[in-house]
Amino acid sequence: MNLDDFSELIERPDSGVRRDAEERRERLTVPPGALGRLDELGEWLSAAQASVPVKPVGQPKVLLFAGDHGVAGLGVSGRAAGTAHLLVRAVLDGASPVAVLARTAGVPVRIVDAGLDCDPALLPEEIVRHRVRRGSGRIDVEDALSADEAERAVRLGMALADEEADSGTDLIVLGDLSVGGTTPASALIAALCGTDASVVTGRGGAGIDDLAWMRKCAAIRDTLRRARPVLGDQLELLAAAGGADLAAMTGFLLQSAVRRMPVILDGVVSAACALVAQRAAFRAPDWWLAGQLSGEPAQAKALDRMALNPLLDHGVTVGEGTGALLALPLVRAAAALGAELPERPAPEPAKEQEQEQEQETEPGSDAASAPTGIDTD
Numbered sequence: 001m002n003l004d005d006f007s008e009l010i011e012r013p014d015s016g017v018r019r020d021a022e023e024r025r026e027r028l029t030v031p032p033g034a035l036g037r038l039d040e041l042g043e044w045l046s047a048a049q050a051s052v053p054v055k056p057v058g059q060p061k062v063l064l065f066a067g068d069h070g071v072a073g074l075g076v077s078g079r080a081a082g083t084a085h086l087l088v089r090a091v092l093d094g095a096s097p098v099a100v101l102a103r104t105a106g107v108p109v110r111i112v113d114a115g116l117d118c119d120p121a122l123l124p125e126e127i128v129r130h131r132v133r134r135g136s137g138r139i140d141v142e143d144a145l146s147a148d149e150a151e152r153a154v155r156l157g158m159a160l161a162d163e164e165a166d167s168g169t170d171l172i173v174l175g176d177l178s179v180g181g182t183t184p185a186s187a188l189i190a191a192l193c194g195t196d197a198s199v200v201t202g203r204g205g206a207g208i209d210d211l212a213w214m215r216k217c218a219a220i221r222d223t224l225r226r227a228r229p230v231l232g233d234q235l236e237l238l239a240a241a242g243g244a245d246l247a248a249m250t251g252f253l254l255q256s257a258v259r260r261m262p263v264i265l266d267g268v269v270s271a272a273c274a275l276v277a278q279r280a281a282f283r284a285p286d287w288w289l290a291g292q293l294s295g296e297p298a299q300a301k302a303l304d305r306m307a308l309n310p311l312l313d314h315g316v317t318v319g320e321g322t323g324a325l326l327a328l329p330l331v332r333a334a335a336a337l338g339a340e341l342p343e344r345p346a347p348e349p350a351k352e353q354e355q356e357q358e359q360e361t362e363p364g365s366d367a368a369s370a371p372t373g374i375d376t377d
Helices: 003-009 015-026 037-049 070-074 084-092 097-105 147-166 182-193 210-230 234-241 244-258 268-280 297-306 322-340 349-361
Strands: 060-068 109-115 171-179 263-265 288-290
Touching: 003 234, 003 244, 003 268, 015 037, 015 322, 037 322, 060 084, 060 097, 060 147, 060 244, 060 322, 070 182, 070 210, 084 097, 084 109, 084 171, 097 109, 097 322, 109 147, 109 244, 147 234, 147 244, 171 244, 171 268, 171 322, 182 210, 182 234, 182 244, 182 268, 182 297, 210 234, 234 244, 234 268, 244 268, 263 268, 263 322, 268 297
Parallel strands: 060 109, 060 171, 171 263, 263 288
Antiparallel strands: none
């Protein structure tokens, strides 16, 4: 498998449709610019749908990739290593922020176990049946995945994108349920952006103290030594410094762009996968929105590299797709406004001419009182 092949498969959203959407926006009763960024969102979605006017977002879905990362055993996460299945269980029980928000918004949630480190019997079969391997390797000293596992994970993501597109899903809210996931994500971003570990090391969704931050920074530094020699091959990079959930997410993003299915990115993990996908196919980011700014320095660097401007900046660090889901109402609102606001009525040419003639012949008008040029004295 060569991820560079996606560069030939992915096209940008239709620029002609976007121009038509912009022209239609000029004709709406609400003045251009009065709706701020909602105008831009509506035009982007119209181009993605190849439809003018834009269609409402009718079947969105939250998709969460779950996995454990061996590097969490170094104490770089606010959660204990191997406990990502507890995050999954909280979503299933409706006890996590993303579950509450999804229930409120009426959006279904799908969880995919790409690399959890737990007994499969602890979770429903529809979640664990996709698992590539049990946990990912400790990336500071070993590869996260074998070459075969990396390819299987990417193909898993591709297959899921096809499933969602074929089922009628018209927008994906993408997130992760991982323990230790921000460490490989930050390492991938540092490698692809050519920066040092200290520049990208954040404190994760669960928060860590200064000592844990230093351990995390050292782990990313050691991972970069292993990642930089394989920067020319995205699949090798995901195997060396990623993980099963990150590789699957990367495959999902690439195939979603092929299928013209828009995606809202959440935090640093989805941003890292998007950056890897952009390296393979430079047009792919045109199909994505950055839902929020999470406060992770690596995420900000990745979004800047992809020229994606976050919709929200509310200081939400919990991850799990929560920030991206918070941005969904904005996208829905932009679609509804673009679809339902009326256009200004076009003036009728015949009536315009009649009005002009009436004005010219009205008593006291300039035409009636103008001198005739004949002296009657």
